[in-house]
Amino acid sequence: MDKTIITALLLIAGIVSVLVVFNAIYPAVVQSSDAMVNMERRIDERFKSQIEIVHAVAYGVSTKTVYVWVKNVGTTSIRAVDRCDIFFGPEGDFSRIPYNTGTSHWTYTVENDTDWKPTATIKITIDYKDYLVDGERYYIKVVLPNGISDDYYFTK
Numbered sequence: 001m002d003k004t005i006i007t008a009l010l011l012i013a014g015i016v017s018v019l020v021v022f023n024a025i026y027p028a029v030v031q032s033s034d035a036m037v038n039m040e041r042r043i044d045e046r047f048k049s050q051i052e053i054v055h056a057v058a059y060g061v062s063t064k065t066v067y068v069w070v071k072n073v074g075t076t077s078i079r080a081v082d083r084c085d086i087f088f089g090p091e092g093d094f095s096r097i098p099y100n101t102g103t104s105h106w107t108y109t110v111e112n113d114t115d116w117k118p119t120a121t122i123k124i125t126i127d128y129k130d131y132l133v134d135g136e137r138y139y140i141k142v143v144l145p146n147g148i149s150d151d152y153y154f155t156k
Helices: 002-048
Strands: 051-057 065-072 085-090 095-097 105-110 121-127 137-143 149-155
Touching: 051 137, 051 149, 065 137, 085 121
Parallel strands: none
Antiparallel strands: 051 065, 065 121, 085 095, 085 137, 105 121, 137 149
């Protein structure tokens, strides 16, 4: 009879130990799996998002306005365009230009579609704080919210 009770108690202790170990390890495995799925989704989004700055120009003698055309050459639509980062300025002295606020700011319009879908081009209008100097080289960098970017140099 003693052996039966001891065996039953050892069996119960073994089952409780397995449950404790399972409850400690299972959440970590699930969390790790979720992190891998999220990372895969972000990487896939980055591969599908691609842009190319097609052209940039500043018209006129005394101008503070620059026009930049950026094409979506990826395979997915780009949302939240207003959350893009735009860097602009003379080569070696550029800064981040905020969207639609401040002395220097930028706005955009979609040129050949309703949204910035694949093959669509946006026209970014940068209103700069200073007049652009003829013959000076300027730098533009467009960074999407997911980190994809393209840069471009032009001379006024």
